[in-house]
Amino acid sequence: MTLRIGLLPQVAAAHFVSHLHIMVLAALFPLLPAFFQVDYVELGLALSLFNIVTALVQAPMGFAVDRFGAMRLLRAALALGSSSLLLIAVAPSYFCLLLGMGLAGVANAIYHPADYALLSRHIDPAYIGKAFSVHTFAGFLGAAVAPVFLLSVAVASTPAMAFAAAALVGFATLAVLWVQGSALPQATHVQSATPAGQPTVGRLALLSPMVVSLTVLFVLLNLSTGAIEKFSVAALMQGQGVALNWANSALTAFLFASAFGVLAGGTLADRTQRHGVVAASAFALATLLMMLVASARLNEPALLVVLGVTGFLTGVIAPSRDMLVRAAAPKGAEGKTFGIVSTGFNIGGTLGPVGFGWLLDQGHPTGIFWGSAAFMGLTVAVTLLQERALANNRKTRALQLTYK
CATH class of the missing domain: 1.20.1250.20 (MFS general substrate transporter like domains)
Known part of the structure; x- marks a missing residue:
């Protein structure tokens, strides 16, 4: 196995976006009750819905990653997560907030199995620890910059624009993963076929x-x-x-x-x-x-x-x-x-x-x-x-x- 040029930056960029999207609601919490005309309990329900949906579908998404290809699913996560936040931005109602956070939860369920599958299979084992650290660093960095970035946008305009800004970062990252000949070259998805002579992994295992x-x-x-x-x-x-x-x-x-x-x-x-x-x-x-x-x-x-x-x-x-x-x-x-x-x-x-x-x-x-x-x-x-x-x-x- 050898290091695929551009794969690690692509995966790290997607992980940055995933943590930025995770922090959107928490970062804007002080401004959202008045914006959506709800109380903190209702906002907490939206955050819990995000986590519950992710918890329910994350394991199935791991199977989907191995079946359909990690890079393909990673792009789908970026598209779905960004679209869910854009929905909240263009139709800022409590119903759309719940719907958007539910869809964002589905997208969030894809990132970890897709990211780790790509890194585990395509990074030289001698450098896998550093690759994991760069990947996780990018996610932590996305969470760290979210409050400053999103609150600045919201205070300068409206919370709706903050949701839109988070969506725009996701769409821009998706474009980088799609465009041929970009600074971060495309990585092909992993085939799911089991190599000859290698036993199929059972669910009990x-x-x-x-x-x-x-x-x-x-x-x-x-x-x-x-x-x-x-x-x-x-x-x-x-x-x-x-x-x-x-x-x-x-x-x-x-x-x-x-x-x-x-x-x-x-x-x-x-x-x-x-x-x-x-x-x-x-x-x-x-x-x-x-x-x-x-x-x-x-x-x-x-x-x-x-x-x-x-x-x-x-x-x-x-x-x-x-x-x-x-x-x-x-x-x-x-x-x-x-x-x-x-x-x-x-x-x-x-x-x-x-x-x-x-x-x-x-x-x-x-x-x-x-x-x-x-x-x-x-x-x-x-x-x-x-x-x-x-x-x-x-x-x-x-x-x-x-x-x-």
């Missing part, structure tokens, strides 16, 4: 204990980081009296540091096979920092530094996390496996807002950070168990080769 545990890991990852991404600003203001501009700056530091942590994590992922140890170590340190935020009243500059370091550590684990999934995926079933495992993100994205929102409503804002720390601790435990299982598998394979 895709539900192995390792795949199930990785899905649980993705749930915990979403719950631990989602608490910070979506609720830390309100928790800091309500619980510690932090000014809005400082609370927003702390969240921005977390998001941007997460993106750059991914790049460092990619280098680590290529230099070790102990991906579980790398992920567990980084998250253990992040757990301690979250406990510090929950238990101490840090001044604003210290808060910026602590959340920034926490973001960096949570970003470091992302490539190692992806390498764990790749190691668990049966040959030729990468799209299916990533589709199943990534469903964990959406399960966490559906459950988390309910629990964390309840903590804020009950007047327990520090519970946001204690909850994040608790889920990080569980993530460390699950990751170490997975690393132990993979180590045992490696020993078993080594013994089998020795006796052969």
Whole structure:
């Protein structure tokens, strides 16, 4: 296998768009009640609908990726996701918001299985860790720039124009993936036919204990980081009296540091096979920092530094996390496996807002950070168990080769 020139930039660009689209509603939240004439509960329903739809169709989309081709499905995701946001922009009603977020959820279900299938099958194994880190960095960067970009457009014009701007970024990226002879050359889709002599992967093989545990890991990852991404600003203001501009700056530091942590994590992922140890170590340190935020009243500059370091550590684990999934995926079933495992993100994205929102409503804002720390601790435990299982598998394979 060799690196296909232009493939990684194309996949990374699509991942940037996917995270930008994920953050559209959250970024515009303060402006949308008046714009749509609804309350926050109704807006929360739209966000939950997005996650529920993605969770329901992500695993089937993994099968579709392996059947019809990852690049073909990736282009379809860009087209559908951008069209759904354009629908909200041109017909800004609550009904269209729900319809648009439902369609965007379908599009979102395609990105991870399609992206990871392309990278797993077409990037040289010697560089796969760095490729995963660049891919994930692009996604984190899309999430980090979304609040500044979309709020600036909305304040300068209307929220409808912000939805349109997000759609335009998606359509522009789709054009790059389609145009022949562009700076990012076309990548052909992967054929789904099973090579001669290679057994077909059964559905039960895709539900192995390792795949199930990785899905649980993705749930915990979403719950631990989602608490910070979506609720830390309100928790800091309500619980510690932090000014809005400082609370927003702390969240921005977390998001941007997460993106750059991914790049460092990619280098680590290529230099070790102990991906579980790398992920567990980084998250253990992040757990301690979250406990510090929950238990101490840090001044604003210290808060910026602590959340920034926490973001960096949570970003470091992302490539190692992806390498764990790749190691668990049966040959030729990468799209299916990533589709199943990534469903964990959406399960966490559906459950988390309910629990964390309840903590804020009950007047327990520090519970946001204690909850994040608790889920990080569980993530460390699950990751170490997975690393132990993979180590045992490696020993078993080594013994089998020795006796052969």
